[in-house]
Amino acid sequence: MKKLFTTLTIITILQLSNAFAHNSETFEKMPFLKPYSELLEKYVHPETLEGIPSTGVNYLGWQSDPKHKTAMKLLEKTNLSDIKSKEEKISFWINAYNLLTIDLIVTKGEQESIHNLGGLVGDPWNEFSWVIDGLEITLSQINHQTLRNINEPRVNFALTCAAISCPNLKNQPYWPQLIYTQLERQTREFLRNKEKGVKLIKAPKTDSNLRQTDKFKVSQIFQWFNNDFEHGNIERFVQRYVFLYGATHDGYLPYNWNLNALTGKKPKPVQPNE
Template identity: 30%
Template sequence: MTRMVLLLALFLSTHVLAAPKSELWEYWNTSNESSLQSVSHQGWQRFLDNYVTAQGEHTLVSYHRVSPQDKNNLKQYVQQLATLDPKQLSRAEQYAYWVNLYNAITVDLILDNYPIKSITKLGGFFSFGPWQDDVITISGKALTLNDIEHRILRPIWNEPRTHYAVNCASLGCPNLQATAFTASNTDKLLEQAAHVFINSNKGVEITPESVTLSSIYDWFRDDFQSEGGVIEHIRRYRPQINDYQGTLHYDYDWSLNQSSD
C-alpha cells in the first residue's frame, strides 16, 4: 500500500511539472475579419458583479453564496457560447470568447463540486484536476480546458499575457478579472492583470535575500521568449527585479480562490 501511495505521488508530481506545450489545433485557426458580430458576455458579467470580490492581493469568488438560479444562469451563458461558431468571429471577438468561456467553465466546475479545497481534487483518480476532461462541445468538437488554453489561445495569439487572463480557481493563479473580456477591452485588461500579478507577492516576491516567482514563469517560460525571456517581461512591470543577482525560486498555491464573505 505504501509503495502504491509513493508511486501515485510521483505520478502526480511529474504531471504537475510537465506543463502542456503550446500545440495548435489547426481547425480553430481561422476567423472572419469582416464579421460585425459582437458576442454578449453580460451573463458572465452579472455573475462576476454578484460573486467576485477583491481581498488583499487576491480576487476571490463567493462560491458558497451562489444561488441555484445563478448557477443555472451561468450554465445557460456557457451553453449560449457553445451554440456559436467562433470561427465566424473576428480575432478580437474570438479572444474574448475563449477566455470568458474558459473562466466560466472553470467556475461552473467548482460550483458543481463545491465544497472542495482545490481544483486539483477534480478529475479521475489518476488525474490532477479537470483540465484533460471533455467539458464542452462546440461546432461538433469536444473540447477540454487544456484544448482551449494550450491548443487554441496560446498558439493562435502567441500572447504571453494570456497567462494573466485564464484563471484556474486557485490562490496562486493570476486573479480572475472582475470584468468580462470583450473585443474592445482585452488589451487594457491584459495590461492591468499583468501589472497587478507581477506586483503581488504571489506573482513576484522580492526580498533582500531571494526572489520567488510564480511557477507559471517556470512552467511556461518559452511563452515569454518573444519578450526576451521571463525576467525581461517582468521588468516591464516591476523594474526592482533588476537589482537581484541570486537564484530564482518558484512557488504556486493550489488552494481554492474562495471568499468566506
C-alpha cells in the same frame, strides 16, 4: 470656456456611443457575456485569502444563480465562425476558459481544490470536456492549442484555475475592443503582487566588502510556460512591470492550490447522482 465644455461633452457622448455600439456587436457574437458579466460583478470580490491578496469567488451564490445555466447554454450555442479577429478570439477564449473553470467547480461542488477533480492524477484540464458550437473541447485544448498559439504571453495572467495563487479573476469580462489594455493591466497587477507574481529578496548585509546580489522569485507560471516569455528570458519580461534593481532570478514562489472561494462561500457538495 462654454464652447470647450460643449466640445468635450460631445466627444464624451461620441465615445460612450462608440463603446456601446462595440458592446452591442460583441453581445451579438458572444451572447453568453451578458449573464456572465452579471455573475462576475455580483460574485467576484477582492479578499485576502490565506495571507495572499486575491479576488475571491462566492461559489455558493454562483452555484444557485440560474444565470449560470443561461450563460453556459449561450456559450455552447456560440457560432465560432463569427469570432474572426485576433482580439475577438483572445477575449472569447479567455472568457470561455474562465467560465468553464467556474462551471467545473460549481457543478462538481468541489470545496477544497481543483486538483481534487480529474481522477487519480488530478488533471481536470484534460479530464473534463464541454461542447461549443458542436466542438468538444477541454480546458487544456483551449489553453495549449488555441490561446498559446496566438503568441500573446499576457494571456497567462488572465486565465483562472480557481486557486488562490492563480491570477485574479476579474469582476468583468474581457472585451475585444479593450483586450490589450485589460491584458496589460492584469499582467501588471499580477506581477506586482509579491505573494503571487514577483517577490524581491534583499541580500543580507555582511561585514565583507564583497557585494551580494539581490534575488527575486516568480510565480510557477513562468516555470510551466517558460518559453512564452521572451524565449525563456524571465528577467527581460518581468522588468517591464517590476523594478528588479539588478536582482537575479532565484527560483519560484510556492503555489497555493486551495480554492479561491470567499470566506464561507464554498459551493455546496453535489451528490454523484445530481
